[in-house]
Amino acid sequence: MNPDHIVHIFRRVLNTAEVNASSDFFELGGDSLLATRVLSAIARDFGTELMYEDFVDDPSPDGLFAKAAAVVP
């Protein structure tokens, strides 16, 4: 697993190709509803359930990857 995987999740949920590892989800037009879909995809693919607060803290693929990696045993 790597940040690129989360880039792909962002692309799918936001329906845009303009995503890189440091893109801010909300600046790309994301909102809280779409954020829940990112969190469910991360839970499915990484086996890690993050909180919404984790998401808001650093809403980029890099930020979320760091959070997810920190939780993985």
Added chain:
Amino acid sequence: MNGEGMRVVVVGAGLAGLTAAVDLAAAGAEVTVLEARDRVGGRMHGIPLSRSVVADGGAAYLGVRHTELLTMIGEHGLGLASTAMVGDSTFLVSDRRTTTASRVPPLDVVALGDLFDRLEELVAQVRPDAPWESPRAEYLDQLTAAQWLADEVEHPDARTFFPLFIGEMMAADPAAISVLHMAFYLCSGGGIRYLNAFEGGAQQWRIDGGAHLLCEALADRLGERVRLGHPVSAIDQDADEVVVHCVSSVAGRHSEYRADQVVVAIPPLLAQRIEFRPALPAPRATAATGRGCAVKVHLSYPAPIWREQGLSGWSVSAHGPLLSTVDDSPPDESVGVLTGFVTGAAASVFSALSSDEQRDAALAHAGQLFPQLPPPTQCSVTDWPAEIYSRGCYAALFGPGDWLRLGPTLTEPHGRVHWAGTETSLEFFGLMEGAIRSGQRVATELIHGAELATVSRKVVAQ
């Protein structure tokens, strides 16, 4: 113009009927609009809260994709009021009150994301131009949204949230609508995210002063062509003309209007109650077709005081009556207005209460949500399912079997009888934008013939 001298009766002075009437009159038709109520506007209705403030009892919100509505608002010199909210959201879930900076309820976010993913899959399957021809349409049309949830979604938090979401989006009890209708409605309104969002979504603005002002402005242009207090009971037609029968609600007086063409621009449940001679080859509504289950409660305060407490006024509760509240205060903050939405199954329960009981229940709920607020100075209730000349709001709910039965003939004329109304618009079905597009489509159909109406609709869609 081919409309020159054509006699047209429009049944219903809601947004769809008024739009059609204005377009037809502009093309030279002799138009008469018959309206059952003693006011125009239908499901757009102003509720006076003070000498200068009027709340939207019915349809209220719009967004940037509602292009025809925005154009019409501009043409009539009306303004927009932003719904932008500042402050924390309030939640009353599992009998606990919480406030947070986001709009995410205190439920398992991963479970909510899974639910939205599943809904997104359904929406992606719908054929927006012909939902009855979607893949697996027969199956999805028979299955209720409640059955779908029971079969497909396990997490208790997703099961808690689903009826709240469908209530807010569609004013529906999931047990009363088909999965096809749910997926179609979400698709037609621009997708789940667009339909759900305030900023950047379908709730970006209100019409400043009230949505009813738009209907009143259209009616002003039509002048004496609009006849109030004229409920239509029957429509007869033969090779030469069509005769529309009214039974006046006041004196029981019978009147007749003769025309070349008729536009029926009322909700399907009401259209189905008109007697057509010869009879309709296909129904407008069935026993499964339901009333949109929305009751709006307006709570007035001396000012939007919740803002001083860092709250947006927006809330979601897991239990009724006020499943959701929205800050609808006027831009000048001369009063504070919280709109409570009682939707879906909760609306049926609430509707059955006496007006004192409704008031007590609404005030008790507001007290739980916002314990720091004083009691509201005024509480007004607009009960749409009980309105005999609307039978529900936001829109008719297509139940199991309805889309396959009703969908293919939604806009198909019955001889001299043509159809309009937001429920005949596959684009923005159930919304003001859908009503306008249906009115424009039917006017084009009468002036230029059905083929051109389809073409121009596609142009609008692009």
